Amino acid sequence: GQNIDQPTEMTATEGAIVQINCTYQTSGFNGLFWYQQHAGEAPTFLSYNVLDGLEEKGRFSSFLSRSKGYSYLLLKELQMKDSASYLCAAMDSNYQLIWGAGTKLIIKP
Amino acid sequence: GAVVSQHPSRVICKSGTSVKIECRSLDFQATTMFWYRQFPKKSLMLMATSNEGSKATYEQGVEKDKFLINHASLTLSTLTVTSAHPEDSSFYICSAPTREPWAQYFGPGTRLLVL
Numbered sequence: 001g002q003n004i005d006q007p008t009e010m011t012a013t014e015g016a017i018v019q020i021n022c023t024y025q026t027s028g029f030n031g032l033f034w035y036q037q038h039a040g041e042a043p044t045f046l047s048y049n050v051l052d053g054l055e056e057k058g059r060f061s062s063f064l065s066r067s068k069g070y071s072y073l074l075l076k077e078l079q080m081k082d083s084a085s086y087l088c089a090a091m092d093s094n095y096q097l098i099w100g101a102g103t104k105l106i107i108k109p
Numbered sequence: 110g111a112v113v114s115q116h117p118s119r120v121i122c123k124s125g126t127s128v129k130i131e132c133r134s135l136d137f138q139a140t141t142m143f144w145y146r147q148f149p150k151k152s153l154m155l156m157a158t159s160n161e162g163s164k165a166t167y168e169q170g171v172e173k174d175k176f177l178i179n180h181a182s183l184t185l186s187t188l189t190v191t192s193a194h195p196e197d198s199s200f201y202i203c204s205a206p207t208r209e210p211w212a213q214y215f216g217p218g219t220r221l222l223v224l
Contacts, residue, residue: 042215101152
């Protein structure tokens with residue numbers, strides 16, 4: 001079956017770095033997405049990886065290893081506004097997104 | 110990035126009434142749109158895939174007669190919750206995919222409360 005695993009909750013300190021991991025098993029693979037979702041709001045797009053390697057976008061970076069079925073989202077210079085849920089989603093062979101349950105990130109001063 | 114709008118943002122209705130939610134892609138065309146439902150502190154649950162010019166594809170366990178989907182044009186999809194009941198109260202979110210680059214953009218969501 002298809003499955004996405006990511007930690008339920010993580011805590012980090014303002015100004016620090018945090019890495020949120022995601023492992024996936026899908027029928028075929030057409031890329032890995034990361035989304036940020038603040039409480040009560042819809043998700044917002046952060047990144048898309050389809051090739052192995054690291055994609056950097058400002059304070060956020062996303063990494064993909066297709067052979068390992070593994071991705072991570074790296075957040076640097078954490079700010080209080082980064083407190084949110086981070087959703088990992090893999091696109092299967094039918095171009096359908098398979099969603100993880102999300103990782104709630106708590107930032108402490 | 111691309112913009113998807115959703116209307117209304119919040120609706121309160123009486124049990125037994127029908128509620129229509131609109132999803133529009135504002136600056137791109139979308140032959141496909143997705144409708145999700147999300148309960149508090151839970152992940153997104155895909156309800157159905159809306160296809161322009163053809164019938165929607167519903168996920169297992171989603172009643173197609175209760176959740177009517179119409180993809181009227183390349184920029185508009187509607188979800189109608191028919192004969193709403195309190196258990197239909199939820200956060201409904203639509204999204205539309207773009208290609209090159211691949212992404213999926215979400216509308217702001219509609220919070221439905223059925224009394």
